[in-house]
Amino acid sequence: MPRDVRIEEAPKFVGEEVRIKGWLYGKVDKGKLQFLQVRDGTGIIQAVVFQNNVPPEAFEAARQVGQESSLILEGTLKAEPRAPGIPGGYEVEVKDLKVLQFVQDYPITPKEHGIEFLMDHRHLWLRSTRQWAIMRVRATVIKAIRDWLDSHGFLNIDSPILTPAACEGTTTLFATDYFGQPAYLSQSGQLYNEATIMAFGKVYCFGPTFRAEKSRTRRHLMEFWMVEPEMAFADLEDCMRVEEELVTYVVQTVLRERANELKVLERDTSPLEKVEPPFPRISYDEALEILKEAGEPLEWGEDFGAPHETIISLRFEKPVFVHHYPTKAKAFYMEPEPDRPEVCRSVDLLAPEGYGEIIGGGQRISDPNLLEQRIKEHNLPREAYQWYIDLRKFGTVPHSGFGLGVERTVAWICGLQHIRETIPFPRTLGRIYP
């Protein structure tokens, strides 16, 4: 009896009789020899169907079968250095073949398609090798994040998605009706993390995040995934140390475990190999100097736009921390610097190669009176934040945390032009199909 084998495990079963279940990715017809490229979700392998080796109906099936037909084949697994595939170097000498469904006119062909066409067919596009490689990197990024946090004393405590108030400003809220009361899809779990660290010390939440960003850029999604670690008894410097350790672990894990996928993406991995602590740290003021030199001056107090981040991040080979932004440019909860309250203990991490911000975070206000004052200045409804103020009344401590956007991180690691390819079903401005 042949054994069921998934293509990524092929190297372990050379010389054995195997059964592979998958879909036809491509085909070369050489008369009595049919070379099928078969994918099964874990890789692509060449299946050689020789007329003399298989029953006549199996050979006929191999001749007829079209792209994305579903099939099951059996045969001998061989090492063959010339065989294309992912990882490549293996082929199946087919002894039998059954086609579950003969497919004709699969809409996504090897020729070029426009992006709108591909987005309309996202449910099928995910089968193509590029998209497949990106999703495999994404899964590894997520797993590496969890592994690192779980093994460094962070407890996974998830935060709610339906929330009564804003975390990151009221202009990007998705509103919904909660039995006659307004509710909003969560922009960030941070405020809840600040409650749970007082119960568990170090926590992280990891979930979908929603921002009604009316911007059509290469780095904005309406729905994205964010991991948010938060730590009690931690200041801005502690926060940066955790960020650089975590990001380094994620990048090194992808380099080690997803080399085939990075090859499919034609990613030059040399910039990624340089990612290791410590990351350079510059202040907002120093960043303004860089912008001035580059001929893109920005007025003090303004937040960076994507082009500014690109200029700054291109100056460094590693991810770079920009800290101490102007207080008025950042969220209401940021701790002001005591000797210079016009700047706050905030930090963004900008990915190199022009990618820009992948992490936002910093130290939170721990004084209840200052927090109340900020809530007032930002015109936020006090009642909705009563519980959050409470946290500063019952055992307040200095604390810090950050949010890392999964999609922007994947875009950087994979070397992609646009964030829309980093999530299975992207929600962008004007698109919620499929």
Ligand code: 4AD
């Ligand atoms: O800088 P942001 O808005 O920070 C927060 O939400 C904090 N409350 C996090 C915290 O301290 N716990 O978002 C954090 C990260 C960004 O650096 C970016 O990677 C990602 O989330 N992000 C987006 N990704 C895709 N599309 C969008 N519209 C995004 N907005 C933010």
Ligand code: MG
């Ligand atoms: Mg930010």
